[in-house]
Amino acid sequence: MILFLQSLTIAAVTLTFGAHAQNAFSGAVGFGAIATGGNSGTTYHVTNLNDSGTGSFRDAVSASNRNIVFDVGGYIVLNSAVSLSSSITINGQTAPGDGIGIMAGEVSASGKSNIIIRNLRMRQGNLDSDTGKSAFNMGSASNVILDHCSFAYGQWDTVDAVGAVNITVSNSIIAFPIGQQFGAHVETGPSTFYGNLWVSAHNRQPLSKDDTQFINNVVYNYQAAYTSGNTAGYFSHDIINNYFIAGPSTTSASDAYYQMAADQSVYATGNYLDSNKDGVLNGAASNTVGSSTVLSNPWAGTSLGLATLTAAQAVTAVFDNAGASPRDEVDAFAVSTAQSLGTSGKIYTNQASTGLSNGGYGTLTG
Ligand SMILES: *[C@@H]1O[C@H](CO)[C@@H](O)[C@H](O)[C@H]1NC(C)=O
Numbered sequence: 001m002i003l004f005l006q007s008l009t010i011a012a013v014t015l016t017f018g019a020h021a022q023n024a025f026s027g028a029v030g031f032g033a034i035a036t037g038g039n040s041g042t043t044y045h046v047t048n049l050n051d052s053g054t055g056s057f058r059d060a061v062s063a064s065n066r067n068i069v070f071d072v073g074g075y076i077v078l079n080s081a082v083s084l085s086s087s088i089t090i091n092g093q094t095a096p097g098d099g100i101g102i103m104a105g106e107v108s109a110s111g112k113s114n115i116i117i118r119n120l121r122m123r124q125g126n127l128d129s130d131t132g133k134s135a136f137n138m139g140s141a142s143n144v145i146l147d148h149c150s151f152a153y154g155q156w157d158t159v160d161a162v163g164a165v166n167i168t169v170s171n172s173i174i175a176f177p178i179g180q181q182f183g184a185h186v187e188t189g190p191s192t193f194y195g196n197l198w199v200s201a202h203n204r205q206p207l208s209k210d211d212t213q214f215i216n217n218v219v220y221n222y223q224a225a226y227t228s229g230n231t232a233g234y235f236s237h238d239i240i241n242n243y244f245i246a247g248p249s250t251t252s253a254s255d256a257y258y259q260m261a262a263d264q265s266v267y268a269t270g271n272y273l274d275s276n277k278d279g280v281l282n283g284a285a286s287n288t289v290g291s292s293t294v295l296s297n298p299w300a301g302t303s304l305g306l307a308t309l310t311a312a313q314a315v316t317a318v319f320d321n322a323g324a325s326p327r328d329e330v331d332a333f334a335v336s337t338a339q340s341l342g343t344s345g346k347i348y349t350n351q352a353s354t355g356l357s358n359g360g361y362g363t364l365t366g
């Protein structure tokens, strides 16, 4: 009897802990919110912008159980991809001045687990000679949440998440991919994309070959937006209260949903498509997702609770809040491009063509 009671107590403690573990930080949402990162670990101060060595970002992420803060702001120019360890938290919001950015190489969480990244700018660009790499790579990673991050100028994908399990990308900006000109690619999953701004990509916003929650996103100046690819299997998709806005590069506005055949099951409600490129937000409801099979209820139990904003409210919120804080030159350009509501925007082949300072990477003053 005593043993029985003890096991009940242990079960209760486990449940309570599980509930806490859903909060990587206050306001964390989606499947990646299970991450605890290095929150309870040692605090590591990044004290310089060097590629490597004591006090560098590369050194900071080289060991697990670290809570990483920044005593410097500005760009870290990578000489090669930087590989994160498992169980770390990266707090970009602690950086002074314009904040912290990583440029010229890939940030990789490949094969790692339990990672929280907030307010970090990841802008690969063609200063990275490896066109097979992405701005951020979490291939085969698990339990990862990226919140208020800014991704730009990815060459392979912007966010590569092939084989990734339990991931969230929230309140972030995924803009101006070059090279393949793709947004994000998820396989395995489940994945959550919540409150993000996607600007000027050819395709994969995202490519979801997994069970996905796609809620309160704004996709601007796409050629193809939400895509399943039709080839990798049977998946479920909750697509709720998103706004797709055509721009100058949009050749077929109905490709807001792309390669969504009957082998995909979709719960779609509250989505809007503004196809007329007239500089005014005046879209129409758009909840027929290709020839996918219609789900009458969301596949994920948390989806309806997450969808607190209408599509139009999401546009305002995303323009105001998405991306790393404080908002810098590249993100201001991404947002103003989207705010043109159809009249400006271009799919770039290199970052310099944006005309922004610092060869297109923009300037971050620490
Ligand atoms: C950072 O790099 C600069 C320039 O190469 C060098 O002078 C400095 O010693 C480096 N800092 C550390 C802590 O290694």
Ligand SMILES: *[C@@H]1O[C@H](CO)[C@@H](O)[C@H](O)[C@H]1NC(C)=O
Pocket (backbone or CB within 6 Å): 034, 142, 143, 165, 166
């Ligand atoms: C993914 O999250 C679920 C809880 O939602 C958990 O049971 C599972 O272990 C996680 N997967 C991995 C690989 O950690």
